[in-house]
Amino acid sequence: MKKTISTELAPAAIGPYAQAVATDNLVITSGQLPIDPATGAFPEGIEAQTRQSLENVKAILAEAGVGMDRVIKTTVFLSDMNNFGAMNEVYATFFTDGSYPARSAVEVARLPKDALVEIEVIAAL
Template identity: 35%
Template sequence: MSITRLETQQRMSRIVIHNDTIYLCGQVGADANTGIQEQTRTMLAKVDALLEQAGSDREHVLSATLYIRDMKDFSAMNEVWDAWVPEGYAPARACVEARMARPELLVEVSVIATVK
């Protein structure tokens, strides 16, 4: 069984595909100096781009794990998340409060999807 790795560097690959399952590395917002909703929006835009590159889309997301710096932002983050997920295609999901790699990061997501 083959494994395809895209955008591979020393530490990680941004995309790994095995048996038509796509694993994305953690994604954060484009600008860590913005609020939770903008960080969530741009983070999910990055997910969209990676899914497209891997031959998938939002409707094929199987699982998502969200890491949020402070649960006080949970509702605001969910407003953006709920608008992003296509109706009827909600993935399995976990959301945990976590210390982030940099203090200005408010949210990160790790996604598993399937090829279309």
């Protein structure tokens, strides 16, 4: 079974893809840019952009009926690895139960719309 997940509380897909797809056991999100769904704009700075990307992830997971505590894997794409420490501080605040998911963090040459960060997750249902 495959179900498309969509919410107006996160930015709409900017291409031919879903915000997330749920299977019998998992929710897999597309990469979430730090777009504020109310304004369509990016906040300034890596901390605010990380927070917005994760708020978008959180809204999509909520639509699927799960919380951040169910995230088992994340991938963080950074436009500059020098932003890793600041991103990491904000990131940690979204996983407060002490059981962090597995994670990869990579620097990429460029992100859509010149974002500083993009985050995707896999969560267990």
